[in-house]
Amino acid sequence: MADQEEVKLYGVWASPFSRRIELALKLKGVPFEYIEEDLTNKSPSLLKYNPVHKKIPVLVHNGKPVAESLVILEYIDETWKNSPILPLDPHERATARFWASFIDNKILAAAVKIGLCKGEEKGVVILEVCEQLKMLEQQLNGKDFIGGDKIGFVDIVGNIVAFWFQITQEVFGGVFFTPEKFPGLFKWIGKLQEIDLVNECRPPREKHLAYVRGKYESLINAPK
Numbered sequence: 171m172a173d174q175e176e177v178k179l180y181g182v183w184a185s186p187f188s189r190r191i192e193l194a195l196k197l198k199g200v201p202f203e204y205i206e207e208d209l210t211n212k213s214p215s216l217l218k219y220n221p222v223h224k225k226i227p228v229l230v231h232n233g234k235p236v237a238e239s240l241v242i243l244e245y246i247d248e249t250w251k252n253s254p255i256l257p258l259d260p261h262e263r264a265t266a267r268f269w270a271s272f273i274d275n276k277i278l279a280a281a282v283k284i285g286l287c288k289g290e291e292k293g294v295v296i297l298e299v300c301e302q303l304k305m306l307e308q309q310l311n312g313k314d315f316i317g318g319d320k321i322g323f324v325d326i327v328g329n330i331v332a333f334w335f336q337i338t339q340e341v342f343g344g345v346f347f348t349p350e351k352f353p354g355l356f357k358w359i360g361k362l363q364e365i366d367l368v369n370e371c372r373p374p375r376e377k378h379l380a381y382v383r384g385k386y387e388s389l390i391n392a393p394k
Contacts, residue, residue, distance in 0.1 A: 175232060176231070176232050176233070177195070177201065177202040177230070177231055177232075178202060178203045178230040179191055179195065179202050179227060179228075179230075180205045180207050180213075180215065180216050180226050180227060180228040180229075180230070181205070181206065181207065181226045181227045182206065182207055182209060182226050183373055184381045185226060185227070186329060186330040186333075186334050187227055188227035189329065189371050190239055190243065190329055190330075190371075191227045191239060191242050191243065191246070192204065193326055193329065193367060193368060194242075194246050194255060194326055195246060196367045196370065197253055197255065197367055198253055198255075199252070200246070200250055207226050209225075216228060219237070220235065222237070223237060225237070228242075229242045229246070231245075231249065240267075240327070243255065243323060243326065243327070247323070255317075255321075255322050255323045255326060256322065257317070257318075257323075266323045266324050267323075269309060269324045270323060270324050270327040272302075272306070273324070273327050273328055273330065273331065274327065274330075276302050277302045277303065277306065277331065280295060281338070283295045284296060284299065284344060285338070285341070285342040285386055296344050299346065300351065303331070303347070303355065304352075306328070306331070306355070307352055307354040308354075309324070310354045310355070310357075315358065315361060316328060316358070321365060325358075329362070329368070329372075331355070332359045332362050333372050335347045337375070337378055337379055338382060340379065341379070341382050341383050341386050342386065
């Protein structure tokens with residue numbers, strides 16, 4: 171890659187989706203400028219660079235935008251070849267893409283319902299999330315990381331499970347994500363916590379907790 175590169179990341183400090191991009195860039199050693207967005211008053215630049223979804227994260231590399239976090243992660247890996255986060259083997263790459271999609275489209279999609287449900291319905295959703303977490307846990311199969319012996323694509327995407335779930339569980343209620351129920355996943359979380367760059371890319375816990383609580387209270391108190 172050329173020495174003179176301009177890399178910008180538009181994100182939100184509490185978003186696991188922009189945090190995963192920040193982590194990937196730091197693992198690759200790519201210098202970048204971070205631009206914090208206010209999603210209640212989106213900047214002209216964000217609307218310019220992501221006119222379709224108008225969401226973060228957006229990576230802008232030498233003036234060219236890339237949107238959607240999973241797409242951005244692959245772009246980063248293909249652009250900066252050092253310290254690959256995706257496997258080289260085609261089948262292993264496809265498998266990594268599958269489990270990354272599973273985290274976002276299955277586990278996360280089900281988990282966000284927990285805060286919106288009550289009573290028996292909430293119990294059903296929690297059971298669904300736990301079944302999906304068990305499937306993810308099985309992919310570790312004794313390994314330190316889902317990607318093998320070092321942090322990789324699925325681990326970066328799975329950061330949302332490792333650190334955001336414990337915050338949202340505390341806010342939403344319904345204790346289900348515990349070391350007793352998921353010893354493999356919590357051992358994996360411990361390994362992630364040993365990586366300085368991972369810790370750098372986590373929001374401050376108390377600030378994050380207050381943010382999620384405020385968002386949740388606004389949601390449940392909104393006029394129906």
